[in-house]
Amino acid sequence: MTMYRRVFCNFVVIAACVVVYGCRVATVGEVPDGGPYGLPVWAYHVVDPVQPEVIELKGLVHLPDSAREYDASVTESFKDPPDWYPDEHPVPPTVVAGGVGGPAMACGSCHMMSGVGHPENADLSGLPIGYFVRQMEYFKSDARKEPARMNQIAKTLSEEEIRLAGEYFSSLKPRKTVQVIEADTIPKTYISSLGRVRMLHPQGGTEPMGNRIIQMPLDPLRLLNRDPHSTFIAYVPLGSISKGEQLVKTGGAGKTIPCASCHGEGLRGLGDIPRIAGLQPVYVTRQLISIQNGHSAGDGVAPMKPVVAHLSQEDIIAISAYLGSLSPTS
Ligand code: HEC
Ligand code: HEC
Numbered sequence: 001m002t003m004y005r006r007v008f009c010n011f012v013v014i015a016a017c018v019v020v021y022g023c024r025v026a027t028v029g030e031v032p033d034g035g036p037y038g039l040p041v042w043a044y045h046v047v048d049p050v051q052p053e054v055i056e057l058k059g060l061v062h063l064p065d066s067a068r069e070y071d072a073s074v075t076e077s078f079k080d081p082p083d084w085y086p087d088e089h090p091v092p093p094t095v096v097a098g099g100v101g102g103p104a105m106a107c108g109s110c111h112m113m114s115g116v117g118h119p120e121n122a123d124l125s126g127l128p129i130g131y132f133v134r135q136m137e138y139f140k141s142d143a144r145k146e147p148a149r150m151n152q153i154a155k156t157l158s159e160e161e162i163r164l165a166g167e168y169f170s171s172l173k174p175r176k177t178v179q180v181i182e183a184d185t186i187p188k189t190y191i192s193s194l195g196r197v198r199m200l201h202p203q204g205g206t207e208p209m210g211n212r213i214i215q216m217p218l219d220p221l222r223l224l225n226r227d228p229h230s231t232f233i234a235y236v237p238l239g240s241i242s243k244g245e246q247l248v249k250t251g252g253a254g255k256t257i258p259c260a261s262c263h264g265e266g267l268r269g270l271g272d273i274p275r276i277a278g279l280q281p282v283y284v285t286r287q288l289i290s291i292q293n294g295h296s297a298g299d300g301v302a303p304m305k306p307v308v309a310h311l312s313q314e315d316i317i318a319i320s321a322y323l324g325s326l327s328p329t330s
Contacts, residue, residue, distance in 0.1 A: 039293060040313070042212045043286045045120035045198065048190045053202045055194050061225050075225040081109035082226055089113055089172055093164040095157065105153050107165050114228035115172040119215040119280040120196040121149075123177075124169040126328075130272035132166035134300050143297040145290070174328035176278050178232045180321050184209050186235045189216055197223055209237050213317055215282040234281040236321035237314075244322025247315055251307065262302050266330060267323065272301045278328030284320035289313070 057072035066084040075082050080099045083092070091097075092113055098106025107124075111117045115125035124132070138144035139154035157165075186209050188201035198216040215234040217223035222230035248267070251257040264270030267277040276284065291298035291308050298304040311319070 039289055039295075040212070042214065043282060043289060045191055045196045045282070047193045047196055050190075051193055052190060055192060055199075055224070057194075057224055063222065063225065063227050063229075065229060066227075070225075072225075078105045078109040079103075081106055081112075083108065083113045084227055085114070085229070088228075089115075090168065092168055093161075095161040095165050096168050103153075103156060103161075105149070105156075107169075109226070110149070111169070112226055112228040114175070115169045116175055116177050116228055117280070117283075118195075118197070118217075118223065119178075119232060119234075119282045122283055123174065123279055125172040125174040126269070127166075127170050127274055128269060128272045129163075129166045129170045131274045131300065132170060133162055134272075136162045136166070138297045145295040174275065174278060176328055177230075178215070178234050178278075178280055178324050180234045180236055180241065180281060180325040182238045182240060182321075183235050184238050186214055189214060195224060209235060211237060211314055211317060213282045213285055213320060215280065232280065234321070234324055236281065236317065236324075240318045240321035241325050242322075243315075244318035244320070247311075247319050248322055257307065259307075262304075267326060268328065268330065275328060276323050277326035279323055281320040281324035284323050285316055288316045288319070292316075 057076060059072055061070050061072055061075050061082075063084055068082070068084055068086075070082045074080060078098070079102065081097075083097065092108060094102045096107045096113065098108060110121045111124050115123065117123045135144060136154050136157070139146060139150045142151055145151065154162075185206050188203070188205040188207050189198050190201055191197070192199045197220060198214065199220055200216070213234055213236055215232055218231050218233060248259045251259065259276065260267055262270065262273050263276050264273065267275065269275035287296055287298075288308050288311065290296035291304060292311070298308075308316070
């Protein structure tokens with residue numbers, strides 16, 4: 001097992017404006033949540049400017065169910081990421097697997113070879129190919145905004161690479177990776193500068209749930225080593241799951257189109273419209289808020305924008321909690 005060193009450095013301020021969305025200086029009248037574009041900071045996994053600890057991964061890494069072994073520098077690599085369970089998926093194309101001849105940012109590094117991804121990125125497993133290719137076009141043209149990563153990555157890819165990546169990820173079977181828990185008080189957490197992962201605060205303590213979704217790995221070490229078997233907890237406000245079920249079944253707030261009429265039976269996708277059952281709740285919230293604010297195109301083969309136009313942030317949180325509680329497969 002790798003050494004997992006947590007250095008407690010009382011409120012060391014990491015150099016101003018950490019990577020993610022560049023500098024933002026709040027001005028009077030802005031949304032108090034103040035994430036990218038003034039959207040809620042918790043949904044976008046923005047790195048905390050104050051890091052209570054520094055985590056370093058070192059040494060050789062083994063995982064309980066894998067015969068492979070990697071140096072920690074490989075488990076952290078974007079260019080040549082680990083493939084822990086090669087028997088669980090087809091041979092990935094170079095654009096996904098990385099290594100020699102691959103891109104600087106291989107898809108398998110963030111989304112993993114299993115495609116299940118992490119809450120701060122996205123689950124690509126089983127996405128319809130048409131939807132996948134359209135998202136890549138949106139990222140290329142900035143119709144969908146994710147400037148720190150996907151906009152740049154998409155712009156470097158050829159049509160052929162996008163097609164190969166899309167065929168690979170759409171062939172993968174989705175897996176349930178998240179347990180949704182309703183709570184009114186939750187452990188104190190922060191977003192680490194290492195992988196933008198939400199971690200338990202080293203000093204412990206609790207805080208009110210508030211109107212948020214707080215999602216973290218059950219075992220941060222497995223997650224940081226990019227173990228596709230690692231799983232997550234999503235804390236959501238009390239009553240969210242049943243409220244979300246109502247909204248999903250009715251389309252919400254006086255609207256009459258249930259989500260399943262487009263997203264298919266069990267919300268597991270229909271033609272080019274993607275599955276939404278069993279997605280990471282914090283991802284769903286981020287997508288719906290982005291679509292609502294014009295930061296994600298969200299049209300495609302049917303109009304998704306009008307569906308979200310009338311939803312409050314609380315509604316979106318409830319919908320995300322309910323969708324996260326569902327099984328992604330029948
Ligand atoms: C550095 C990390 C990183 C790498 C590497 C990466 N992605 Fe992403 N990807 C993200 C993030 C973050 C998101 C979520 C964007 C959002 O929240 O809107 C995302 C979202 C996506 C989506 C949208 C999924 C959906 O359901 O709408 C697609 C498609 C995608 N990525 C494809 C790729 C492909 C193809 C590659 C390899 C060429 C790749 N990604 C490499 C971070 C990454
Ligand atoms: C009229 C058809 C329609 C209805 C009704 C509909 N959607 Fe969608 N939805 C779509 C389409 C089409 C897309 C893909 C948009 C694109 O290509 O960007 C989509 C995309 C999404 C996504 C993004 C998935 C991803 O992987 O990023 C989410 C989340 C979503 N819808 C949730 C919902 C919810 C929740 C409801 C009900 C409240 C709903 N949708 C109702 C058509 C619909």
